[in-house]
Amino acid sequence: MDVRVQGAVAPDPFLSAAELLETEYDLSRPVDVDIREDPDQRTWAAHYPDRHVLNISRQAATSVMARELALHEYAHMARYEQQHASHMQSTEEALFLALAGKSVERRKLSHCYQIANHMKDIYADDITLDIAPATKLIDFFAAQLASALADRPIEDSRPGSQLETAGSDPEITAVNAAFALALVERHSLIDKSHRLYDLAHAAGDDAPAVDLAAFKTRFKSLGEDPSESEYRKTLVDVTRAYATAE
Known part of the structure; x- marks a missing residue:
């Protein structure tokens, strides 16, 4: 599984999540991890003919949930490649x-x-x-x-x-x-x-x-x-x- 982290954040959570996924599943397409600055856009996956993209806010990418969030999006990518309904x-x-x-x-x-x-x-x-x-x-x-x-x-409970x-x-x-x-x-x-x-x-x-x-x-x-x-x-x-x- 090829994971490429684009942005000035530690790649460890994304690589660790990939290792976990590979214990049972695999992705045929590489994954680009794109770090976004908007903290309100936590994570989402996008799919292209030649790759997947994991979009993740910098806040989420540096949080204690980073590995879990990455693994969740990798799982979406696996479902997409399975062509799950x-x-x-x-x-x-x-x-x-x-x-x-x-x-x-x-x-x-x-x-x-x-x-x-x-x-x-x-x-x-x-x-x-x-x-x-x-x-x-x-x-x-x-x-x-x-x-x-x-x-x-x-609600304001005052009369009227x-x-x-x-x-x-x-x-x-x-x-x-x-x-x-x-x-x-x-x-x-x-x-x-x-x-x-x-x-x-x-x-x-x-x-x-x-x-x-x-x-x-x-x-x-x-x-x-x-x-x-x-x-x-x-x-x-x-x-x-x-x-x-x-």
Whole structure:
């Protein structure tokens, strides 16, 4: 596996992640690691005929999660090379099928893309959790969810006031919580006493329109190797369920 780090950061996390992946999987195309300065764009993978590109912010590349983030993106690349249905399906096509003729808020449409990414992430993390410890990932999920809950909008309770502060959107936070629980349960990583469950239940309470348990089941029960039509139908059903929830 050929990894080429472009930028003034230590290559060790990226090379270490590559070594982990190679214990069970391999990539036929080389990987260019492109360091970005925008801290809000954490990581994403791009695929080209002659290479893959791991785009990662400098902040993420120098964090304690660097190896885990790199391994996650390498797993996406492996799924792409396998031509797994989750990584071949056009998100735009699925959203068109799911939402044709429906009026959907812009924020919910944005969230539907995030949900589609969660479904891809399930399949990528089926690889990463098969070859690497899950401790950091579980802690990361808990920290991210706790941060979103702390940043949730707060309504002004004074009589006649309709003011609400900006913050994390409770509905997508609940879906994110469902995704986190689905992944850890899919791989039997924690027991019911873990704080992630308390955080997820709090997220669900903040978003009564989102059926957290149902979304968890949808993510958790994704088939290992669905056909293209099976995966398309699942993605359409999930995004429609979220976009039309009231």
